[in-house]
Amino acid sequence: MPNRQVNPLLREVLGDSLRDIRTRQRRTLREVSSAARVSLGYLSEVERGEKEASSELLAAISGALDVPLSVVLDDVARRFEAYASVTVLPVRASVAA
Amino acid sequence: MPNRQVNPLLREVLGDSLRDIRTRQRRTLREVSSAARVSLGYLSEVERGEKEASSELLAAISGALDVPLSVVLDDVARRFEAYASVTVLPVRASVAA
Numbered sequence: 597m598p599n600r601q602v603n604p605l606l607r608e609v610l611g612d613s614l615r616d617i618r619t620r621q622r623r624t625l626r627e628v629s630s631a632a633r634v635s636l637g638y639l640s641e642v643e644r645g646e647k648e649a650s651s652e653l654l655a656a657i658s659g660a661l662d663v664p665l666s667v668v669l670d671d672v673a674r675r676f677e678a679y680a681s682v683t684v685l686p687v688r689a690s691v692a693a
Numbered sequence: 694m695p696n697r698q699v700n701p702l703l704r705e706v707l708g709d710s711l712r713d714i715r716t717r718q719r720r721t722l723r724e725v726s727s728a729a730r731v732s733l734g735y736l737s738e739v740e741r742g743e744k745e746a747s748s749e750l751l752a753a754i755s756g757a758l759d760v761p762l763s764v765v766l767d768d769v770a771r772r773f774e775a776y777a778s779v780t781v782l783p784v785r786a787s788v789a790a
Contacts (some may be wrong), residue, residue: 606762607750650745651702665703666773669766678765 599650606672608645610654613671615643617661632660703769705742707751710768711749712740714758729757 618628629639634653641647642657649657658665715725726736731750738744740755746754755762 599781603752603762605750606766607748648745648747651704655700656704664773664777666699666770666777669703669770669773673763673766676761676766680761680763 604675604676605645607642607648609647609672609675609679610649610668611643611674612659614657615666617663617668618643621661623661626658628660632656702742704739704745706769706772707746707765707775708740708742710765710772711754711758712784714760714765714768715740718758720758725754725757729753 625636625640629636638647642649655665658668687688709731722733722737730753739746752762755765
């Protein structure tokens with residue numbers, strides 16, 4: 597992907613975080629989307645980083661996962677930090693490109 | 694505001710955080726919006742929590758502020774934590790309503 601920007605986007609990292617939280621709970625997309633009252637397709641797109649979650653739906657999803665939004669954001673911040681610490685190494689930057 | 698929900702929304706807390714970072718730098722909306730290549734009106738709406746910032750524009754704004762997104766998200770997470778610790782007190786909940 598030659599045009600891939602170096603830093604991931606918030607929706608991509610947030611989606612990874614939400615998916616990891618859900619799968620650690622061994623819950624399905626169907627269960628969590630139903631609990632959050634969002635469509636399964638929407639939740640799936642959010643988890644894949646393909647759609648921006650509105651603040652209202654993000655609150656509903658974190659509520660359905662029973663995880664405070666502060667914990668989700670902390671996890672997302674840690675992932676961005678980890679990413680930044682990797683991309684200062686030129687060899688990794690070329691691998692990521 | 695009787696129908697005001699108890700928990701603030703991400704866009705509201707994110708907007709507060711971005712505005713505080715900008716004002717601590719003593720920079721104007723015009724300066725930062727120009728550096729981020731977003732319209733002044735858009736940045737103003739984001740800071741007031743009235744508009745969802747797309748992941749691309751959030752990256753541009755945090756870049757213009759020269760603050761890593763991880764730092765912004767950390768700040769937002771702390772604000773949500775502080776809010777949660779306040780709202781367990783009934784007297785504060787009624788004041789916030």
